[in-house]
Amino acid sequence: MLREGFDADSINVRIQELADLIRYEVYHDPNLWTNSEDFETELEAIVDFVEKRAAYVNTQLNKYARKTDLQLNDLMTVNHGTIADEMGDHDPWVEIYNLGPGLVNTGGLFLTDDSGVPNKWELPVQNLDDGEFILLWLDGEHGQGAYHAPFSLNSGGGDLYLYLNDGSGYVLVDSISYPELDAGVSFGRFPDGKGLWHVLSEVVTPASSNQFNNIPKNLFINEFMANNDESVAGPYNDYPDWIELYNGGTEAVDLGGMYLTDDVEKPTKWPFPSGTVIQAGGYLVVWADGIPDRGLLHTSFRLSASGEAVGLFAADGETEIDSIVFEAQLDDVSYGRLPDGTSNWTHLTPTPGSQNMADGSINVPTGPVDKIPEGLVINEFMASNRITIAGPDGTNPDWIEIYNGGNESVNLGDMYLTDNLGNPTKWRFPDGTIIEAGGFLLIWADDASNSSGLHCSFALNANGEEIGLFASDGTTLIDSIVYTKQLRDVSYGRVPDGADNWEHLLSPTPGWGNTKKPPYEAESSLPMILILVGAVGLVTILFVAITKYSEKRG
Incomplete structure (x- = not known):
């Protein structure tokens, strides 16, 4: 908490941002019970409270600090111009990080490249606060100063150990076996101090927080089977569940350290083995058999045929790359994206490790729609968005807003949106798309259904056309609007929300309640x-x- 902004300077910036939103109203409100001048005084009091509280908490946390909180965090074996020491040399280096919670003195700590000689080099004595780094030169030039070790890192790879002399002997605090590294490339943890080790080539950060930007943009969970009775045999001649990944990018992706899970609340359930690579345009099948001892690509979980989730997470164990929430699955029928990498999911004749085929699509009858959700309507849209709102990619796409005026949340998965009432199933909502009671949902009508998220497979026509919302059977109309030519950066919506009355809105409100007059x-x-x-x-x-x-x- 202290690292992430609980200090006087950070809080003051945030307070002023929020105060600026209401300052005019405070000073011009005729019904204000207090003097408007008191507003600024109270803001200063909040900053003062945070400053004193942060100082107190810091003091208390220092009582719990231990030398074992220090961790090897980053290193570089071939330093060609990345950072120079005080002599101007570009030598190998290692970075040590204080994981916290408090201040640690480095006295009694030793670095070595030989576990048989734990006291090879004693670290220079200094205080290292929570979240701080110390940079040490492992260049074999100890005569150049206290921060230069008498041994050097091995450019071909090797081992490094951090020991503590606790008075009774040398205790191992941390260690790392590092690989051969290219020039200017470091090997570090992400997140700092506790994450997995990665080759860090895009951004090298000696004595500062590591950055790991290897989050692929076109990596998808593309197909899976959760009820494999006798369709696809696994390597042990049984019929396990399986998950297929697809790399829609132009470069190979190293999946090592990334995670697969069947519970998005537990993203690190199964890590990909180091060196697992999926080629550009390629596919990778992972056997979800719950028996990881069988080999590298056998997960520690199985899929539930009655429905659950599959999630793909980055190596930080937090960033979601892709996920799918699915309902009960049919025997020997897979569920996949069609075409590969798009947002359209459908039941398929299984194609593990290869392209999903349109002629393999299986029409699973949903039966008659028992009940159309009450209060679910197309509530607002914009067919000529030039500057009003930017989409996730920074462009200004058309958009459609759905409003749930009912008293219960609605699962839109398997429902359809279209700009042609004669073609109701033009775009299907992804599984697990939920709109809460009284809530709004924004869909980007940018004809980019291959993008992740809510991007439909059509764009709106500013000269006029139609929008339709259909039930999961693909025939039952839930709501529609036929519109004429639209004005630039003016939306068309129901006023009030969910009503039969449609009006042009000079101040569009995507994702919020419609109003004729802006707030x-x-x-x-x-x-x-x-x-x-x-x-x-x-x-x-x-x-x-x-x-x-x-x-x-x-």
Whole structure:
């Protein structure tokens, strides 16, 4: 908590950000019970409280600090210009990190490359606070100073040990067997002090926090089978569950250290073995048989045929790369993306390790729809989004907002969105897509269904067309709207939410409740003037906007 912003400077920045949102209202509220000047005084009091509290907590945590909190964190064997020592030399180095919770003195700690000689080099004595680093030069040039070891790291790979002399002997605190490294490449933990070791080539960070940016953008859980009775035989001639990954990128991906799980709340259930590589455009099958002793690609869990989840997580054990929540599965029928890597999931004739085929798609009848969710409507959309809201990729795509006016959450998985009522099943919501009671859901209509998340397979036509929301049977219409030509950066929505009345909204509210008037009228005068004035000169527009703004504030 102390590392992540519980200090006076960080809190003051955040307080001022929040205060700026309400300061005008505080100073102009005629019903305020206190003096508006007290507002700033109270803000200062909060900062003062945090400063004193942080100092007290730091003092208490220091009582629990131990020398064993120090961990080997990063090293470089071939330093070609990355960082120079005080002599100007680019020598090998190692970084040690204080995992916390408090201040540690490095006295009595030793580094060695030989476990038989634990006291080969005693670390220079200094205090290292929680979350701090110490950089040491393992260059074999001890005469250059206290931070230079009498031995050097081996460019071909080797071992490094950190020992503590506790008075009765030498106790191993940490160790690492490091590989041969290219020039300018380090080998470090991510996250700092407790994560797995990785080759860090993109960003090298001596004496500062490690960065591991190897999170592939086009790596997918592409197909799986959770009820494999006699369809796909495994390497032991039985029929285990299996999961297929697909690399839709242009480069090979090293999966070593990443994780697969059947419970997204426990992302580190099974780690990929070191050196597991999936080629560009390639597939990898993992046997979910719950028997990891069978070999490298056998997970520690099995899939549930009655429904659960599959998650793929990055090596930090926190960042989700891809996941799928699925319902009960059919015997010997797989469930996969079609085409590969897109957001469209369907039942398939199994193709483990190869491309999912359209002619292998299996139409699983859902039966008649027993009940259409009450209050589920298309609530707002924008068919000409130029500057209003940016999508996840930084562009400005069309968008559609769904509103759940009912009293219960609704699972949209297997329902459909379309821009052609004659083709109801144009885009299917991913499994596990939930919209809470009274909630809103935003879908990007960018014709990019191969992107992860809620990106449908069509874009909206600003000259007019139709939008339809269909039930899971692909025929029952839940809601629709037929619209005419749309204005640029103006949405069209129900006012109030869920009502039959549709109006153009000068202040769009994607993901929020619709309103004819924006919550801050003064700040919305500029887009209103831009729409009404059109091509008038910029100076005139700004003059009118400022005048309107002043009138509203006055």
